[in-house]
Amino acid sequence: MKFKAIAALAVLxxxxxxxxxxxxxxxxxxxxxxxxxxxxxxxxxxxxxxIANPMPAASDAAATPALPALAQSDxxxxxxLLQLNGAQSxxxxxxxxxxxxxxxxxxxxxxxxxxxxxxRPLRATAGSFKATGDELxxxxxxxxxxxxxxxxxxxxxxxxxxxxxxYQSYYALFQRAYEDLGYPHxxxxxxxxxxxxxxxATPELSGPVQLVRPKVFWxxxxxxxxxxSAGQKFLLRIGNANATLVREKLRALRAQIAASAxxxxxxxxxxxxxx
Numbered sequence: 001m002k003f004k005a006i007a008a009l010a011v012l013x014x015x016x017x018x019x020x021x022x023x024x025x026x027x028x029x030x031x032x033x034x035x036x037x038x039x040x041x042x043x044x045x046x047x048x049x050x051i052a053n054p055m056p057a058a059s060d061a062a063a064t065p066a067l068p069a070l071a072q073s074d075x076x077x078x079x080x081l082l083q084l085n086g087a088q089s090x091x092x093x094x095x096x097x098x099x100x101x102x103x104x105x106x107x108x109x110x111x112x113x114x115x116x117x118x119x120r121p122l123r124a125t126a127g128s129f130k131a132t133g134d135e136l137x138x139x140x141x142x143x144x145x146x147x148x149x150x151x152x153x154x155x156x157x158x159x160x161x162x163x164x165x166x167y168q169s170y171y172a173l174f175q176r177a178y179e180d181l182g183y184p185h186x187x188x189x190x191x192x193x194x195x196x197x198x199x200x201a202t203p204e205l206s207g208p209v210q211l212v213r214p215k216v217f218w219x220x221x222x223x224x225x226x227x228x229s230a231g232q233k234f235l236l237r238i239g240n241a242n243a244t245l246v247r248e249k250l251r252a253l254r255a256q257i258a259a260s261a262x263x264x265x266x267x268x269x270x271x272x273x274x275x
Contacts, residue, residue: 051187053259055171070173070180074099077173080166086157093122093151100170104177108191110231111198125151129237131211131218138218140209145239152242160249164256193258195231196250200262202232204240 068076078096082088095102098119105119125148130141167174171189178188210221220226225236235243254262 051190053187053189053193053257055168055189055257067170067172070100070176073170073173077170080170084162084166085159086154089150089154093154095121095123100173101177101180104174104188105181107188107195108178108181110195111229113230115230122151129218131213133211135213138211138213140211140237142239144237145242148238148242152238152245155245155249158249160252161256164253167257189257193254196254196258197262198229199231199235199250200247202228202235202243204243205236209236 067073074096077099078094081094081099082091099121102119102121106115106121109115109119127147130144131138132141133139175188178186178191183191209225211218212221213219220233220236225233228236235246238246
């Protein structure tokens, strides 16, 4: 539109010049030439979003080693993770390649309906999903919770204060990975706190959980449960005892990284994908 407007203006000025030259003998002095066309100012860059949960400054910045580039962070970050108390057995669970990028992408995807297998930071859980009954009348098998005992044992031993300190030390790389994901004006810690609140809003199930199998995969018979996000469905699937442990650890982490307590239960609607 801007090019068409400038072209139309140029044609108008040219026609005006021709008309002035043609009628010059009949009129007094030639008209004053029009003022030069001034291009509109360039739009201001989009300002960064307001930060609700700023990461605290490092307590001893001088003692904090310089971070590697994000592309070279796998080995040092992986080694730092395994130094956490009780985390030595995590080596069997972690996918060490692109670890920070995959952690960021997974956190961002948890409130959505699907998790991308290609970017998950943990290896697939051994075993397969179990249902009791047939495809028309089935319930969630309680043995599914046993598949997550290794992860639950590991999680039970980890101090979330130490996790928060490690996260703070590497936060600049988490932020860069989040910007590269498609949020140049976003703040990853705000997203992490929002996702924690979303997971904490997962209901606790009681009694048999009805399932249906309309196609290949099992689904919850209750449409309200089936409409929930991938992250909330994961907490529903691992059993109440494991889910309670995860909630406790999430609350402990949130207390370390959030500026304030949650103001209310977040929406269960999935977040919009980055553009």
